[in-house]
Amino acid sequence: MESVRHLIDWLASPIRFLPLVCVIFFLALRGYRTITRPRVALAILLGAIIFYVLSLLDHNFRHIVAKPDNVPITIMLFLSGFCTYLALRQAAINDERMERGLAPLEKEGSETIFVWPDLVYIEFLAAVLVGILLTIWSIELKAPLEQPASPFRAPNPSKAPWYFLGLQEMLVYFDPWLAGVVFPTLIITGLMSIPYMDMNPRGTGYYSFKQRRMAITLYLFGFLFLWVTLITLGTFFRGPNWNFFGPYEYWDVHKVQPLVNINLSEIIYIKILGTGLPSNWFLREIWGLLFIAFYVFGLPPLLAKTALKNFAAKMGFIRYNVFMLHFLMMMLLPIKMICRWLFNLKYFVAVTEFFFNI
Amino acid sequence: MWQKIKTHISESQVWKSVIRHGYPDTRRNRTLVVLSNFFLHLHPTKVPSHSLKLSYTWCMGGLTFFLFLVETLTGVLLMFYYRPVGEYAYNDILALREHVPLGIMREIHRWGAHAMVITVWLHMLRVFLTGSYKPPREFNWGIGVVLLTLTLLLSFTGYLLPWDQLAIWAITVGSNMARATPFVGHEGPGAKLLNPGMLGLEDVPLIHATDDARFVLLGGPFVGEATLLRFYVLHCVFIPLAAATLMAVHFWRVRKDGGISTPTDDFSQKAL
Ligand code: HEM
Numbered sequence: 001m002e003s004v005r006h007l008i009d010w011l012a013s014p015i016r017f018l019p020l021v022c023v024i025f026f027l028a029l030r031g032y033r034t035i036t037r038p039r040v041a042l043a044i045l046l047g048a049i050i051f052y053v054l055s056l057l058d059h060n061f062r063h064i065v066a067k068p069d070n071v072p073i074t075i076m077l078f079l080s081g082f083c084t085y086l087a088l089r090q091a092a093i094n095d096e097r098m099e100r101g102l103a104p105l106e107k108e109g110s111e112t113i114f115v116w117p118d119l120v121y122i123e124f125l126a127a128v129l130v131g132i133l134l135t136i137w138s139i140e141l142k143a144p145l146e147q148p149a150s151p152f153r154a155p156n157p158s159k160a161p162w163y164f165l166g167l168q169e170m171l172v173y174f175d176p177w178l179a180g181v182v183f184p185t186l187i188i189t190g191l192m193s194i195p196y197m198d199m200n201p202r203g204t205g206y207y208s209f210k211q212r213r214m215a216i217t218l219y220l221f222g223f224l225f226l227w228v229t230l231i232t233l234g235t236f237f238r239g240p241n242w243n244f245f246g247p248y249e250y251w252d253v254h255k256v257q258p259l260v261n262i263n264l265s266e267i268i269y270i271k272i273l274g275t276g277l278p279s280n281w282f283l284r285e286i287w288g289l290l291f292i293a294f295y296v297f298g299l300p301p302l303l304a305k306t307a308l309k310n311f312a313a314k315m316g317f318i319r320y321n322v323f324m325l326h327f328l329m330m331m332l333l334p335i336k337m338i339c340r341w342l343f344n345l346k347y348f349v350a351v352t353e354f355f356f357n358i
Numbered sequence: 359m360w361q362k363i364k365t366h367i368s369e370s371q372v373w374k375s376v377i378r379h380g381y382p383d384t385r386r387n388r389t390l391v392v393l394s395n396f397f398l399h400l401h402p403t404k405v406p407s408h409s410l411k412l413s414y415t416w417c418m419g420g421l422t423f424f425l426f427l428v429e430t431l432t433g434v435l436l437m438f439y440y441r442p443v444g445e446y447a448y449n450d451i452l453a454l455r456e457h458v459p460l461g462i463m464r465e466i467h468r469w470g471a472h473a474m475v476i477t478v479w480l481h482m483l484r485v486f487l488t489g490s491y492k493p494p495r496e497f498n499w500g501i502g503v504v505l506l507t508l509t510l511l512l513s514f515t516g517y518l519l520p521w522d523q524l525a526i527w528a529i530t531v532g533s534n535m536a537r538a539t540p541f542v543g544h545e546g547p548g549a550k551l552l553n554p555g556m557l558g559l560e561d562v563p564l565i566h567a568t569d570d571a572r573f574v575l576l577g578g579p580f581v582g583e584a585t586l587l588r589f590y591v592l593h594c595v596f597i598p599l600a601a602a603t604l605m606a607v608h609f610w611r612v613r614k615d616g617g618i619s620t621p622t623d624d625f626s627q628k629a630l
Contacts, residue, residue, distance in 0.1 A: 086413060087487040116391050118410055135462070143465045143520075145455060148448045163510060177545075177547055181538060181543075195493070195499050203492070355538065355549070356547040
């Protein structure tokens with residue numbers, strides 16, 4: 001038992017946990033028809049429940065997971081999993097039907113029926129059911145109330161409300177101006193522009209994966225991996241000083257993690273060239289600036305001429321560039337993570353003089 | 359006798375003015391009840407049967423709306439007992455917990471808020487996965503994104519109100535980022551450029567800790583009593599009104615865009 005716990009603690013470290021989740025995510029999408037078979041899905045669900053219940057026996061695990069404000073996250077995790085299953089299951093059935101030349105199931109059920117009583121009845125039942133569940137939840141679990149607010153005693157760790165913990169986890173990799181301001185803004189503008197960027201005319205009104213592979217993969221990657229997984233990491237695996245703690249590990253305030261991260265400029269001038277850092281900041285950061293400029297401004301036109309030629313032509317100039325801006329910004333996070341893990345990279349660009357760090 | 363009373367009541371002027379169409383068990387009455395009742399009128403009179411399946415919408419949009427109503431109701435009840443002043447706020451919450459036997463209003467309000475955040479996300483997931491943002495529903499998706507933001511802001515502003523350690527520090531962490539807003543946060547990139555000194559004039563930094571974006575958000579340089587009042591007003595008045603208005607538009611658009619999405623593609627052999 002002890003060794004299993006150590007293994008899971010070891011696996012839960014971001015450097016292993018995130019790539020692992022990522023690989024599982026893509027494998028699951030590839031095999032969506034297999035993993036959504038009721039038996040397979042049931043086995044996965046049972047596995048998750050058994051893991052969860054057994055883990056609750058562990059004191060440290062229970063301590064974090066059973067915090068009143070963390071209970072909703074458990075509910076969210078199971079519901080997100082279930083809803084994704086439900087959608088992909090129906091997609092699998094519809095995709096298979098369409099391969100056989102049949103219309104999707106939703107098309108079959110398109111005769112109209114009366115709102116009263118059929119719809120009103122469902123709405124009523126759903127409201128009553130959720131009302132009851134919410135009442136039970138409220139009787140069973142007291143809302144938290146800690147010591148009175150004191151601006152002088154900061155708890156360690158201080159955490160934002162759970163739905164923003166993905167953003168707080170991003171602070172590990174980016175400065176607040178990116179993680180807290182620019183990226184949230186881009187999430188909102190990106191979501192809003194989805195209907196205008198997705199040119200695929202097919203797929204309205206029924207579940208399908210095969211007909212919308214790219215759109216669905218991107219969206220689920222953003223939602224399940226970059227949002228939900230980071231919230232999980234931020235809530236359950238981040239303890240005092242935002243250090244990493246495995247799910248069964250005690251949150252020790254004195255745990256020290258060596259700060260070994262270095263900037264791109266240091267890697268280039270000290271490690272590779274061995275000349276020492278130039279004193280002029282522009283000269284010092286020129287490589288990082290070039291890299292970022294290429295990534296943001298150079299890559300889209302380059303790809304439009306090469307690998308994404310057809311795609312860019314179909315999208316048109318504006319649509320293509322809006323898409324690429326959001327896509328590249330989204331991918332900046334995993335890219336930075338990988339650079340951090342491989343090279344201990346702190347910043348690509350570090351103009352600390354102007355708070356301009358990337 | 360019973361029959362007589364029944365006819366008497368159901369023929370009375372009061373009854374007929376309220377229950378206008380009798381029990382809706384005929385086609386005609388079913389149509390009329392939905393058309394002439396203000397609340398039911400959110401719906402069309404008939405819908406495609408597949409859209410009723412739980413497996414299609416997961417009921418998530420409707421549940422989000424239901425939770426919003428629950429929050430409004432419990433929120434009003436909480437407002438009777440809660441004063442957004444540093445001196446009282448914490449004690450009012452404490453009193454709710456200690457003096458109200460079986461009191462669960464605060465619990466319902468808090469867990470309902472968490473639940474609403476979850477249902478909005480899942481509603482959005484289902485709208486995406488059924489391609490329901492595609493024409494003609496692009497605009498309604500956009501309204502949805504604003505509603506998502508408002509839901510998160512509602513939850514965020516409410517988080518401060520218990521005025522305990524959990525509240526004040528979560529909001530401190532959450533709003534610290536505003537310090538780093540480009541140009542208008544005092545620790546943001548470019549803030550130093552907003553200085554007449556850059557034009558060779560007198561050197562006066564225009565953006566500093568007591569006038570930047572975070573200051574505007576919090577009503578002070580850190581989370582204090584001014585923040586409590588500010589968040590209270592936003593939480594109880596401004597954001598709910600904005601959200602309710604947008605929900606009305608959202609539902610109106612669902613109707614005007616032809617109801618819940620239905621398969622419109624061509625599924626003939628050739629098209630597939
Ligand atoms: C406070 C938040 C919200 C409420 C109360 C709400 C409510 C609803 C309701 C009741 C429906 C009818 C169908 C259903 O239940 O699925 C609906 C449909 C829709 N919602 Fe929302 N919604 C909210 C947020 C959002 C968000 C965040 C998005 C997307 C970004 C969105 C986009 C849509 C779209 C495009 C439809 C039409 C779906 C279709 O035609 O199938 N809504 N909404």
